[in-house]
Amino acid sequence: MIHKFRQNGVNIVIDVNSGAIHVVDDVVYDLADNWKEIPKNALQLKFPQYDMEQIEEAVEELSILEKEGMLYTEDDYEQILPMLDKYDTVVKALCLHVAHDCNLKCQYCFAEEGEYHGKRELMSAEVGKKALDFLIEHSGSRKNLEVDFFGGEPLMNFDVVKEIVAYGRKLEKEHNKLFRFTITTNGILLDDQKQQFINENMHNLVLSLDGRKEINDRMRPRAGGQGSYDVIVPKFQKAAESRNQTNYYIRGTFTKYNLDFCKDVLHMADLGFQQISVEPVVADQSMPYAITEKELPQIYEEYEKLAKEVYERNQKGNGFHFFHFNIDLSGGPCVMKRLVGCGSGTEYLAVTPSGELYPCHQFVGIPEFKMGTVYEGIVNQEQRKTFSKCNVYAKEECKKCWAKFYCSGGCAANAYQENRDILKPYEIGCKMQRKRIECAIMIKAKELLS
Numbered sequence: 001m002i003h004k005f006r007q008n009g010v011n012i013v014i015d016v017n018s019g020a021i022h023v024v025d026d027v028v029y030d031l032a033d034n035w036k037e038i039p040k041n042a043l044q045l046k047f048p049q050y051d052m053e054q055i056e057e058a059v060e061e062l063s064i065l066e067k068e069g070m071l072y073t074e075d076d077y078e079q080i081l082p083m084l085d086k087y088d089t090v091v092k093a094l095c096l097h098v099a100h101d102c103n104l105k106c107q108y109c110f111a112e113e114g115e116y117h118g119k120r121e122l123m124s125a126e127v128g129k130k131a132l133d134f135l136i137e138h139s140g141s142r143k144n145l146e147v148d149f150f151g152g153e154p155l156m157n158f159d160v161v162k163e164i165v166a167y168g169r170k171l172e173k174e175h176n177k178l179f180r181f182t183i184t185t186n187g188i189l190l191d192d193q194k195q196q197f198i199n200e201n202m203h204n205l206v207l208s209l210d211g212r213k214e215i216n217d218r219m220r221p222r223a224g225g226q227g228s229y230d231v232i233v234p235k236f237q238k239a240a241e242s243r244n245q246t247n248y249y250i251r252g253t254f255t256k257y258n259l260d261f262c263k264d265v266l267h268m269a270d271l272g273f274q275q276i277s278v279e280p281v282v283a284d285q286s287m288p289y290a291i292t293e294k295e296l297p298q299i300y301e302e303y304e305k306l307a308k309e310v311y312e313r314n315q316k317g318n319g320f321h322f323f324h325f326n327i328d329l330s331g332g333p334c335v336m337k338r339l340v341g342c343g344s345g346t347e348y349l350a351v352t353p354s355g356e357l358y359p360c361h362q363f364v365g366i367p368e369f370k371m372g373t374v375y376e377g378i379v380n381q382e383q384r385k386t387f388s389k390c391n392v393y394a395k396e397e398c399k400k401c402w403a404k405f406y407c408s409g410g411c412a413a414n415a416y417q418e419n420r421d422i423l424k425p426y427e428i429g430c431k432m433q434r435k436r437i438e439c440a441i442m443i444k445a446k447e448l449l450s
Contacts, residue, residue, distance in 0.1 A: 002072065003402035004032055007442040008308050010449070013071070014441070016402045020070040023445050027058040032071075035059050077339065077405075078393055089388065091138040092343065093146035094131055095350040095361045098123040098161055102152040103188050104228060106220045108253060108281045108289060110417075116352070116365035122157045123353040128164035130374040131351045136175050138377070148182045150350075150361055155189040165201050182206065184251075187232035187239075188222070195239055205248040207236045211264020211278065218257060219289070233271065240273055249275035249323060255289035256281075259298050262306040269313070269320045277323030280432055282414050291428060300435050307439035311446050327406070327440040341408030345371070345387025359387055362413030386422070387412065395423050403434045 001016040011029040013022045024032070027050050031043060035058070038046065043055050050058075065071035101120040102109075132147070139145055147168065149161050161183070168179040180203035187207060198205055209232065210216040217227030240248055250273045254261035261278055268276050280299070283290040291299070306322065313319040342348060345359030352364055355374040363369040372379040392398040392409045407430075412422040414429050 001075070001400075001402060002032060004029060005438050007304060007438060008311070008446060010442060010445050012438075012441060012445055014402065015071045015073055016405070017075045017077070018070060018073040019405065020065075020073075021441060021445070022065065022071070023449065024061075025058075027054050028061055031055065031058045032062060035062055089343070089346040090140035090142055091135055091347060091349060092142055092144075093148070093348045094135050095148045095150050095348070096123065096128060096131055096164070097151060097350060097352050097361065097364065098128065098149050098154045098164075099152040099157045100353050101156055102186070103156065103223055104153070104186050104220055105223055108219060108255060108283055108287075110282075110362055118352075118365050121353045123160060123351075125160050125163040125167075127351070127353065127355045127374065128160060129167045130355060132164065132168050132171055132179075134374040134377065136171055136177060139177070143176065144178050144180060146180050146182070148184065150184050153186055153189070154183055155185050155194060158189070158194060162197060180204070184208065186220070186228065187235050188228060190232070190235045190239065195235075195242060198239075199242055203247060205239065205243065207232075207239060207248065207250050208252070209233070209236060209250050209268065210252040210254070211258065211261065212267050215258045215264055216252075219253070219255065237272055240275075245274040249277050249321075251323075252276075252278040253281050254278055255283075256291055256295060257289055259295055260302065262302045262309065265306055265322060266309060274320045275323070276320055279324070280429070282411075282417060282426065282429065284417075291432075293428060296428070296431055299432060303432075303435050303439050307443055311443045314443075314447070315450065324436045325440040325443055327437070327444060339391045339393070339408065340388075341390070341410070341412075344412055345384055345390070359383070360413055362411075363416070390422055395425055397425050397427070397430070401430070401434075403430075403437050406437045407433050 002013055003016060004011070004013045011024050011026060013024055013029065013032050030047055035043065040052065040055055040059065044050065044052055047055070062071065099122050100116055100118065101122065135145055135147070154161055165181060168181070172178060181201055182204040183198060183202050184206040185208065210219055213227065213229040216229045220228050222228055236250065250268050252264060254264065258264060265276055265278050280291050281289060285292055307325060310319065310322055310325055348360060349371065350358045350361045350364050351374060352358070357371045357373060357378060358364045358369050359371065369383065370380065371383050378384055390409065390412055392404040395409055398404045398409050410425045410430060410433065414426040415424055416422050418426040
């Protein structure tokens with residue numbers, strides 16, 4: 001299987017199974033689909049803009065790439081699938097919902113202002129410590145463990161966050177483990193004291209901002225209806241600088257209300273942020289801000305516009321990293337990661353304030369997805385088995401998709417929200433993801449050519 005596209009002045013051909021990426025001229029690009037099935041003289045009739053010498057050279061080039069295993073390769077990954085059943089997964093990461101409460105009223109929030117289909121509550125230090133015990137117990141020989149402090153708004157329960165971190169440092173020494181903590185915040189309660197603790201103890205920091213003031217304040221108002229932009233932006237700028245513009249990122253969401261989201265990304269870059277992520281909202285199609293099929297052409301154009309801007313700014317030395325355009329073409333994830341993705345429900349779990357376990361933060365509060373508790377462990381083994389089988393070959397749409405080894409089958413929670421089936425991908429999300437991957441590859445190709 002191959003995939004080809006043109007963008008920003010370059011022709012790109014991807015060999016899906018090997019991962020080889022080729023920047024080619026127009027002749028090779030046009031012939032790549034069917035040069036083997038059509039005789040050379042017929043190819044010239046089909047492509048009269050090229051003479052026979054050009055066609056012969058292109059055919060030779062394509063033939064060499066095929067012989068060298070860099071084009072038209074077979075899919076060998078499916079043979080690995082029987083190994084997945086024997087693959088003894090360990091728990092590598094937990095998302096601790098330290099606060100099912102929030103001081104913002106974001107319109108698109110899947111957590112319902114932090115309530116997650118339940119009630120407002122805060123995690124106790126006891127539950128948090130028990131969660132770390134659970135992680136240690138189920139992590140096998142793995143040394144590096146991830147713990148995310150999430151909400152709602154985790155700064156509403158910051159004393160407990162600090163107590164959990166202190167307990168984690170104690171466990172590290174006792175069990176030869178290393179916790180990498182992350183915290184996500186809307187910034188309302190962020191101050192110098194909290195920032196200092198975060199800088200000293202958190203491997204990563206996620207700061208929530210949607211972009212321009214009018215865009216952010218429309219979707220992310222405070223409980224009283226006031227905007228949040230003016231309060232949080234100076235704090236976020238200070239936070240980013242205090243971390244030397246590394247190990248953090250600004251995370252935003254775009255909706256139907258700001259399909260010109262390239263302006264929001266560039267606005268945040270112009271504010272001085274160098275690590276930026278802006279993602280499309282995932283919402284019921286009946287919601288006025290939801291992204292539907294008819295918005296996709298504009299979104300594609302916006303991604304291409306943004307990719308061009310990212311490349312040009314990087315070339316000028318005033319660039320920034322856009323999370324969805326980050327791609328490693330030389331290494332990348334291992335085979336297992338390419339097949340199964342984030343590991344929700346197996347390697348990654350979410351913990352509620354009361355200690356309940358769910359496959360990830362987006363499944364919290366949905367009864368059928370409760371997997372157990374930090375006290376009794378995972379009791380819903382059938383649910384875990386279901387998630388363990390969530391790989392690109394278990395999804396019919398993924399099998400024939402050129403991007404399957406880049407996205408690893410997409411988000412199970414988004415699939416469930418849209419289709420009530422974790423094995424049926426969210427189609428609109430897939431289409432946007434494919435465009436983002438193309439943009440990321442284009443940037444890398446242009447950089448190699450420059």
